Amino acid sequence: MVNAHTSLPSLSPDLLPVHALIEAEQKEFIGAEDGVQRAGYFCAYTPPELLAAAGVRHARLFKAGSPEIVANGERFTQSVFCDFSKSCIGGFDKNEGDPLYQAVDKVFNFHTCASMKRASEVIGQFVPTTLLNLPRLRDQAASREFFREEIIHFRDDIAELAGRAISDDEISAQIVLFNKARRLIQRFSELRKRANPPLSGKDFLELARGYYYLPPEKLLATYQPLYEKLSAVKDDGKRPIRLMISGSEMADGDRRLVELIEDEIGARIVVEDHCTGLRPFTHTLREDGDPFAALADGYLDQAPCARMKPLDDSVHFSGGLAKEYDVEGIVFVYLKFCACYGVTKLEFLNYFQSLGIPALEISSDYSHSDHGQLKTRAEAFVEILNDRRADAVVAAD
Amino acid sequence: MSTTIIRPNSAPAEIIRDASMSKQKDMLARHYDRLSDAPQSGEKVCATFVPGNLNELIMCFDMVNNLPEVNAIQSGLRKQSGPYVLESEKIGHSEDVCTYVKSDIGMMAKGNIGPNGRRMPDPDVLLLSYTGCFTFMKWFELLREQYKCETVMLHTPYLGDGKITPEMIQYMVKQLKQDVIPTLERVSGVKFDIDRLRENLRRSAKAEDDHLWVLQSAKNKPSPIDAYFGGIYYVGPIFGAFRGTDDAIEYYKFLREEVEERIRLGKGPVTPDGDMPREKYRLVVEGPPNYTHFRQFWKMFYDEGAVVVASSYTKVGGTYDYGFRHDADNPLESLAEYCLNVYTNRNLPMRVDMLANYINEYEADGLLINSIKSCNSFSAGQLLMMREVEKRTGKPAAFIETDLVDPRYFSAANVKNRLESYFQMIEQKRSSSAAA
Secondary structure (H helix, E strand, C coil): CCCCCCCCCCCCHHHHHHHHHHHHHHHHHHHCCCCCCEEEECCCCCCHHHHHHHCCEEEECCECCCHHHHHHHCCCCCCCCCHHHHHHHHCCCCCCCCHHHHCCCEEEEECCCHHHHHHHHHHCCCCCEEEECCCCECCCHHHHHHHHHHHHHHHHHHHHHHCCCCCHHHHHHHHHHHHHHHHHHHHHHHHHHCCCCCCCHHHHHHHHHHHCCCCHHHHHHHHHHHHHHHHCCCCCCCCCCEEEEEECCCCECCCHHHHHHHHHHCCEEEEEECCCCCHHHCCCCCCCCCHHHHHHHHHHHCCCCCCCECHHHHHHHHHHHHHHCCCCEEEEEEECCCCCCCCCHHHHHHHHHHCCCCEEEEEECCCCCCHHHHHHHHHHHHHHHHHHHHHHHHHHC | CEEEECCCCCCCCCEEEEHHHHHHHHHHHHHHHHHHHHHHHCCEEEECCCCCCCHHHHHCCCEEEECHHHHHHHHHHCCCHHHHHHHHHHHCCCCCCCHHHHHHHHHHHCCCECCCCCECCCCCEEEEEECCCHHHHHHHHHHHHHHCCEEEEEECCCECCCCCCHHHHHHHHHHHHHHHHHHHHHHHCCCCCHHHHHHHHHHHHHHHHHHHHHHHHHHCCCCCCCCCHHHHHHHHHHHCCCCCCHHHHHHHHHHHHHHHHHHHHCCCCEECCEECCCCCEEEEEECCCCCCCHHHHHHHHHCCCEEEEEECHHHCCCCCCCCCCCCCCCHHHHHHHHHHHCHHHECHHHHHHHHHHHHHHCCCCEEEEEEECCCHHHHCCHHHHHHHHHHHHCCCEEEEEECCCCHHHCCHHHHHHHHHHHHHHHHHHHHHHHHC
């Protein structure tokens, strides 16, 4: 089991250059002395288009998975926080935090869940932080108007950080660029619909990870040739057991479940319904007209996190994705104390059951103490799926 | 002016209550009977929550208000929540989920029998007025699946910057006009009448004046009330189904007169064991109480002469200290402002300000935080708040951990031990100050 924080992850050789590029970008983020401001954000509902338009360095802050960083965060929290939100706080610790987080000049957080809301208020003691509102009902006109206003506040805040005005044209240009990046990542994912996908779940997570650290121009220049190469791979060989992972955020550094399933058990993650996997790449933004309305509509219309209402949208999206990628089983993973996915897990699991797709429920944290248990449960689940596959073959004969 | 009430069966001893407490209990009992009678009377039922409760609006549609977290509290007080929580976990809800939610779901699974011993009605509409408690939002998703009834949400923007902007008010008024009111009209079959709302709001403002006066009476020495344990009785009508009614006006007038009399006589608060003899410690408390051991918990305070002079929990259903009153001249804007102001919608610095101000204004000896194991909305950030309040006021703070309605998480010996240490710490501070 390898932790992405400490050494090379078990990626396909084709993905290692992408990994190296991301690491280099992070180093530059931390060490560059060119006076360019550095902005961090937590949630997939934050439009990086605006940060890029302002010319500030920016990164999504989702590095987590280390129990030591969780312990740093626990100095300010109680048991009710999930390990991810504790890690977000712990990363900013002046002495034992994460260098990437320590380099950030300003944090922007769109109000997602109660833990992250409070975490960003705690982080305010380490670094200037702006908390912005995110409506929950995306089908209401009032929500869209209000979110557009919040995005304009966001623009003004970034402009202050960057020390310059941001024009509408600059924002529109970034919308076009980020759309290209989203489409390309979506196309990578489409390759996983093949019987024997040319990239693993870990590989895809690395591509998705790059989106949050690399400027889109750099991303496109690197990813396009890789896509050409992978799409040219012949679809032959044995069809692995196909799984979807659904649920809470899977942090950059929390790959242990995916590595366990793919490296140790031999099944394949072909799709993810979580905000650090495929989910944010299933939508694109309108490229004409008022850029603020395009951002407001686009981000509200993206595949919903369970923090949005109605929950049916999230549940049905998840089930739809499982069907679309023809998965044989779903691993529903939620972080302990996650109000988004812990409270609502039954709605998801019941729906998966109604679709006839077996699901394995895993409640997780970053303690690393449950590897054996996880392995036993995942192996048993994959064994059941193998049996189902064998039964289906017999029935077809 | 106190009455002695013998509790049936389960009570270990007589409980002494103020007349106002008995009056409040009667009001609540009547309300529960009204709810139980709803299927026969034909009254439509609107389930909603205490923080952001829009009772004045609900009444405009002749609907009766049902508050699931109050039901969970009642189950906790009656020692029924433990089995309900277990039932809910048996169905598949996680151990770390809010125990209000699990108590409510367990109660439904076991026949939905309310605190009056009668079946609670199914709601006709779920009105989710969201004011910062994320779990409440998800709770209603679960209830909607259960009841298959209409759901409508009012989203209150969080006061991340610590201020209410015109855009926030406009956003909320639009939601009220475009979604909430049309839904309530459709479900109830009653057309919205803004003048009726204005009347309800006028009544609310009147009761709010007396309610605030009572809470602020704790500035007296000795304090005539306990603003946490006693405060829970006092906020019942205004946070629940009575704000905007004549009953609420009458109750708070009655309560105010009762407290005025206690001040005149130089009396401290009434506790379940009678008048508190001597006020030794004045505390500000942050966080909800434990309900499964409510009386035992309270006793740990009054036995030591500790009275709570201000608490944040009594602000979850409305914060009136800073001048807000429901305003009949701006009815929808006023509902929006009410929701924006509730404690759970306030950011961390606003909460710290409030607690530090309470310590100074109420001349408290310190801050006690009762952190709730399963309450994310309240508990998150409390350690930081504790340190900040200590820094600003120079007064000692302490931290205990219990739960809302899960009896497994009330460790009496631990809590008592910590409280005793805390009181010793206050004594120590006092002697050091005196010596200096």
